[in-house]
Amino acid sequence: MKLKEDIAIIGVGVTPFGELFEKSFEDLVVDAAYEAYADAGVTKDDVDAAWLGTTETPYISGNDGEAPNLGDYLALFPKPVSRVANFCTTGMEAVRHGAMAVASGMYKMVLVVGAEKMRDVPSRGSLIARHVNMTHPVLCKGRTAPGQFAIRATRYLHEYKLTDEVFAKVAVKNHKNGALNPKAHFRKEITLDQAMKAQMVAEPLKLYDCCPTTDGAAAVILTTKEEAQKRKADYVLLQGIGLAVTGGYYTTMFDADNSYLNFRATQEAAKQAYAQAGIENPRKDLDVAECHDCFTITELLNYEDLGFCKKGEGYKLIEDGVTHLDGEFPVNTSGGLKSTGHPIGATGVRMVSEITQQLRGRCEKRQVKNAKRGLAHTLGGPGIVSCVMVLGR
Amino acid sequence: MKLKEDIAIIGVGVTPFGELFEKSFEDLVVDAAYEAYADAGVTKDDVDAAWLGTTETPYISGNDGEAPNLGDYLALFPKPVSRVANFCTTGMEAVRHGAMAVASGMYKMVLVVGAEKMRDVPSRGSLIARHVNMTHPVLCKGRTAPGQFAIRATRYLHEYKLTDEVFAKVAVKNHKNGALNPKAHFRKEITLDQAMKAQMVAEPLKLYDCCPTTDGAAAVILTTKEEAQKRKADYVLLQGIGLAVTGGYYTTMFDADNSYLNFRATQEAAKQAYAQAGIENPRKDLDVAECHDCFTITELLNYEDLGFCKKGEGYKLIEDGVTHLDGEFPVNTSGGLKSTGHPIGATGVRMVSEITQQLRGRCEKRQVKNAKRGLAHTLGGPGIVSCVMVLGR
Numbered sequence: 001m002k003l004k005e006d007i008a009i010i011g012v013g014v015t016p017f018g019e020l021f022e023k024s025f026e027d028l029v030v031d032a033a034y035e036a037y038a039d040a041g042v043t044k045d046d047v048d049a050a051w052l053g054t055t056e057t058p059y060i061s062g063n064d065g066e067a068p069n070l071g072d073y074l075a076l077f078p079k080p081v082s083r084v085a086n087f088c089t090t091g092m093e094a095v096r097h098g099a100m101a102v103a104s105g106m107y108k109m110v111l112v113v114g115a116e117k118m119r120d121v122p123s124r125g126s127l128i129a130r131h132v133n134m135t136h137p138v139l140c141k142g143r144t145a146p147g148q149f150a151i152r153a154t155r156y157l158h159e160y161k162l163t164d165e166v167f168a169k170v171a172v173k174n175h176k177n178g179a180l181n182p183k184a185h186f187r188k189e190i191t192l193d194q195a196m197k198a199q200m201v202a203e204p205l206k207l208y209d210c211c212p213t214t215d216g217a218a219a220v221i222l223t224t225k226e227e228a229q230k231r232k233a234d235y236v237l238l239q240g241i242g243l244a245v246t247g248g249y250y251t252t253m254f255d256a257d258n259s260y261l262n263f264r265a266t267q268e269a270a271k272q273a274y275a276q277a278g279i280e281n282p283r284k285d286l287d288v289a290e291c292h293d294c295f296t297i298t299e300l301l302n303y304e305d306l307g308f309c310k311k312g313e314g315y316k317l318i319e320d321g322v323t324h325l326d327g328e329f330p331v332n333t334s335g336g337l338k339s340t341g342h343p344i345g346a347t348g349v350r351m352v353s354e355i356t357q358q359l360r361g362r363c364e365k366r367q368v369k370n371a372k373r374g375l376a377h378t379l380g381g382p383g384i385v386s387c388v389m390v391l392g393r
Numbered sequence: 394m395k396l397k398e399d400i401a402i403i404g405v406g407v408t409p410f411g412e413l414f415e416k417s418f419e420d421l422v423v424d425a426a427y428e429a430y431a432d433a434g435v436t437k438d439d440v441d442a443a444w445l446g447t448t449e450t451p452y453i454s455g456n457d458g459e460a461p462n463l464g465d466y467l468a469l470f471p472k473p474v475s476r477v478a479n480f481c482t483t484g485m486e487a488v489r490h491g492a493m494a495v496a497s498g499m500y501k502m503v504l505v506v507g508a509e510k511m512r513d514v515p516s517r518g519s520l521i522a523r524h525v526n527m528t529h530p531v532l533c534k535g536r537t538a539p540g541q542f543a544i545r546a547t548r549y550l551h552e553y554k555l556t557d558e559v560f561a562k563v564a565v566k567n568h569k570n571g572a573l574n575p576k577a578h579f580r581k582e583i584t585l586d587q588a589m590k591a592q593m594v595a596e597p598l599k600l601y602d603c604c605p606t607t608d609g610a611a612a613v614i615l616t617t618k619e620e621a622q623k624r625k626a627d628y629v630l631l632q633g634i635g636l637a638v639t640g641g642y643y644t645t646m647f648d649a650d651n652s653y654l655n656f657r658a659t660q661e662a663a664k665q666a667y668a669q670a671g672i673e674n675p676r677k678d679l680d681v682a683e684c685h686d687c688f689t690i691t692e693l694l695n696y697e698d699l700g701f702c703k704k705g706e707g708y709k710l711i712e713d714g715v716t717h718l719d720g721e722f723p724v725n726t727s728g729g730l731k732s733t734g735h736p737i738g739a740t741g742v743r744m745v746s747e748i749t750q751q752l753r754g755r756c757e758k759r760q761v762k763n764a765k766r767g768l769a770h771t772l773g774g775p776g777i778v779s780c781v782m783v784l785g786r
Contacts, residue, residue, distance in 0.1 A: 245472065246471045
């Protein structure tokens with residue numbers, strides 16, 4: 001099944017990502033929303049309802065991240081504002097809910113904001129760290145995010161007889177792209193040598209294999225295709241939206257063949273989105289993609305799970321330069337989570353913004369030529385929830 | 394605007410509410426969902442997606458209340474599962490999102506579960522209490538839930554020259570109804586004398602003016618009207634869904650006339666739902682209602698905000714017995730939050746279940762005769778977010 005109609009994205013806004021100690025959660029939300037309003041050529045009065053995607057903020061700061069506060073900062077009263085959360089897919093979940101709401105006929109135009117303020121607490125104040133302190137049955141055994149993905153990285157190298165240089169190459173590519181993205185947390189290139197000699201975090205993942213902890217917000221304005229055309233907006237359509245949940249926190253379900261490598265959540269979410277968008281050969285039918293490179297290994301596995309290549313061949317795409325900005329199929333033109341950073345609730349919305357701007361031809365130095373169709377993908381929890389969106393002109 | 398089609402409720406499930414130390418969060422979710430499946434005559438395989446409404450649980454117990462875990466307990470993998478939260482409207486928000494998703498065409502049948510496990514921590518472990526400990530700028534000044542509603546109660550008595558007996562009468566009515574509800578937390582009648590002589594909590598609100606802290610879960614199965622008819626289901630339609638946000642946590646927006654009594658959130662949410670359902674005279678067009686009696690004063694204000702009477706005349710409905718079970722317009726036939734308890738995420742779903750069962754004629758000793766149309770209403774935060782649903786046959 002699919003939405004009764006494709007929903008149009010008519011405006012996007014992304015704050016600079018980084019360590020934004022001088023900006024409050026409210027500032028980030030307002031900055032992202034007003035950039036999206038301006039881009040769409042609308043005002044807050046045109047918006048019928050709003051969604052907030054945020055994960056850590058309410059845990060850390062109490063009520064600041066709750067839905068009604070979004071209405072507060074943005075002066076949306078008395079309009080409906082809701083909050084959704086689903087681990088690292090939170091931002092894309094907010095977009096998904098906004099799109100379903102417009103397609104349902106309930107609202108004509110909605111604002112979706114994803115935001116996260118993560119640097120105001122020390123690392124040990126973060127949600128995951130607190131769970132470790134709370135003797136969480138899984139996390140207290142060291143199965144933190146780097147630990148979990150390191151297990152897959154180790155097996156990947158073993159299975160395909162590779163060295164960790166393949167991970168470093170992903171980092172080098174994404175830092176190179178990030179250097180061209182004025183909104184990225186890290187806007188500098190790194191060398192392969194730097195990546196290889198970096199400090200170990202969770203073997204075999206080193207410093208540059210891990211995305212940073214970052215503050216930031218992103219927003220999109222969604223409406224019907226009819227309304228977008230009426231307004232002569234420079235719009236992009238949401239042609240497919242897939243969400244899959246394949247495990248709880250303690251019951252990770254691995255890929256169908258139990259290789260303990262790939263993520264079934266991504267495979268299932270992609271299957272839904274591709275069916276809706278009529279995509280049969282992702283590599284051929286898509287021109288650009290943003291995928292969830294929380295760690296470099298994840299990007300390689302995503303290539304396989306999203307059908308950009310066969311299982312076990314993800315590393316070839318980076319070795320052969322296929323996914324480089326000047327390659328045949330550019331992935332993470334923004335710099336990915338690796339360079340832009342990963343403010344959890346914001347990430348999915350930022351990815352949708354990046355693909356929207358690519359399809360509109362507005363990405364300047366990191367623009368992919370003739371991009372007509374693109375994909376955005378997030379993966380959450382211990383690889384057990386994934387959202388995939390196909391965007392097209 | 395409204396949903397392109399009315400969505401059908403074909404099954405409901407409610408766990409017993411109470412101090413359920415012997416039941417885990419997982420148990421409650423499973424019990425409610427499987428009762429709803431059985432009632433709808435469906436299995437989990439018929440469900441395309443699910444929503445979880447829960448508020449306190451993830452704060453208290455970490456990941457246990459996150460969306461993917463719902464898929465875990467209920468063996469829904471790899472289907473989409475999402476979590477929404479919006480203070481005390483959380484449960485009804487989950488129903489609202491499920492209904493929009495079905496109306497959008499994305500899914501044919503969805504499961505909505507609201508659940509909360511609140512008694513596993515002492516009162517000082519609760520979300521609000523923790524905010525007080527954290528020197529929350531508002532709550533640390535004593536503006537906890539009882540304190541906030543006590544301010545309105547005081548003004549109500551002053552404004553309309555009443556005594557607190559009017560509050561006690563609401564408590565007596567709701568305890569009487571609760572005694573007829575096998576799922577209620579408190580299933581015993583109380584006398585007016587007991588209510589009047591009870592311990593003071595926040596003047597003028599005494600013990601029986603306040604709803605208890607409770608564990609519980611509720612579930613509903615939603616589908617299209619066409620599918621409900623095809624299955625020959627005993628269904629009820631969602632004819633109107635309103636959500637309004639009229640303040641952040643620090644910026645409560647009072648009613649339009651600034652009397653500091655009524656809740657603009659409820660008024661605005663009702664306006665939306667009534668317009669969608671074509672309701673012009675709520676008292677005449679509706680036969681039964683569940684409203685958010687977190688405190689007895691709230692029920693009286695709700696009568697006014699929901700248009701059951703004029704402003705300042707809410708107390709007359711209870712004085713005249715209009716809203717009693719055998720009155721002209723019964724309100725809170727379940728016993729309300731007062732007697733059933735208030736597991737935050739579960740409450741809204743439980744209310745929708747109660748109205749569904751009233752319209753199906755399945756409420757046994759608390760059945761309202763010939764109920765054709767009913768209303769469910771929740772109010773959240775410091776009275777700044779409200780959801781109103783109109784259900785009909």
